[in-house]
Amino acid sequence: MFLGCGRFRGASEGSTQMVASVFWKRIRHAAETxxxxxxxxxxxxxxxxxxxxxxIAIAKSSQQFGREEETK
Structure with a gap:
């Protein structure tokens, strides 16, 4: 049963920290993904x-080249 503040009834302090650690590793991995x-x-x-x-640059260049050919 959940008691708040990350604690579960019957869970030792060490296992609660381990669960929190695994949870944050998963969250971090998901965020990185x-x-x-x-x-x-x-x-x-x-x-x-x-x-x-x-x-666009190629098209502009060819247009400019065409204009230069017309003026010659």
Missing amino acids: DQKEREKLVTAWVAQLKKGLAA
């Missing part, structure tokens, strides 16, 4: 953004 997933998403988004910007 979430962060890694967010980093993957951001990295993929930045890669797509770079590809788009490169395509």
Whole structure:
């Protein structure tokens, strides 16, 4: 039975601390996993953004090259 403040009836002090330790390790692992997933998403988004910007730069460059050819 839960008694509050992280204690269970019949649980020794050592086992209560062990349960709390395991709990926080799991929480920390889950948070790190979430962060890694967010980093993957951001990295993929930045890669797509770079590809788009490169395509725009190439298009602008070819437009400029076309204008230079017209003036010659």
